[in-house]
Amino acid sequence: EIVMTQSPATVSVSPGERATLSCRASQSVSRKLAWYQQKPGQAPRLLIYGASTRATGIPARFSGSGSETEFTLTISSLQSEDFAVYYCQQYSNWSTFGQGTKVEFK
Amino acid sequence: QVQLVESGGGLVKPGGSLRLSCAASGFSFSDYYMSWIRQAPGKGLEWVSYISSSGTTIYYADSVKGRFTISRDNAKNSLYLQMSSLRAEDTAMYYCARDTIRGEFDYWGQGTLVTVSS
Numbered sequence: 347e348i349v350m351t352q353s354p355a356t357v358s359v360s361p362g363e364r365a366t367l368s369c370r371a372s373q374s375v376s377r378k379l380a381w382y383q384q385k386p387g388q389a390p391r392l393l394i395y396g397a398s399t400r401a402t403g404i405p406a407r408f409s410g411s412g413s414e415t416e417f418t419l420t421i422s423s424l425q426s427e428d429f430a431v432y433y434c435q436q437y438s439n440w441s442t443f444g445q446g447t448k449v450e451f452k
Numbered sequence: 453q454v455q456l457v458e459s460g461g462g463l464v465k466p467g468g469s470l471r472l473s474c475a476a477s478g479f480s481f482s483d484y485y486m487s488w489i490r491q492a493p494g495k496g497l498e499w500v501s502y503i504s505s506s507g508t509t510i511y512y513a514d515s516v517k518g519r520f521t522i523s524r525d526n527a528k529n530s531l532y533l534q535m536s537s538l539r540a541e542d543t544a545m546y547y548c549a550r551d552t553i554r555g556e557f558d559y560w561g562q563g564t565l566v567t568v569s570s
Contacts, residue, residue: 444496446497
């Protein structure tokens with residue numbers, strides 16, 4: 347099983363600031379990596395797939411990068427609606443998720 | 453618009469059974485792979501099971517293999533998860549999700565809560 351490790355567990359950011367979230371795979375997943383946003387009481391929402399392609403309707407302030415084992419989700423200028431938990435998912439070998447990074451208000 | 457609506461969750465005793473359903477609308481259900489994904493209270497996401505568009509290819513996570521059965525009825529635009537021999541660690545919100553051909557999940561239902569407790 348491919349283990350996905352996200353860091354940090356929590357990041358504190360002020361509105362308008364940049365947030366950088368990391369995701370590491372225990373072995374190469376090529377670019378078969380997705381990012382999701384989950385708000386309390388809601389289902390996850392797909393943000394990014396293929397490591398860097400934004401899903402339909404996702405604002406340009408969300409960007410993804412990386413390949414093989416190291417990936418990054420960047421939120422360029424945090425809006426109030428972006429405070430949430432973010433998960434990465436690899437789909438190279440079955441499907442596994444990271445444990446999540448919480449983006450909280452500083 | 454794409455909608456996925458789960459139902460069938462509830463409180464069940466250890467060793468018991470439960471059948472979850474997911475009603476799909478707003479897209480051609482028979483063209484898509486589907487999955488069940490769960491989330492234990494306060495925890496992360498765990499993929500549970502996958503079924504191909506025709507229902508001929510099925511996969512399970514090791515944690516549920518032999519206890520859960522995924523199925524679909526394309527005529528009714530519905531996805532199912534039959535769960536048996538339930539354990540406390542199966543307690544979770546269960547989401548159905550549309551699976552793209554690449555492997556990410558582009559639409560999710562709101563989930564149905566399964567609680568396994570005596």
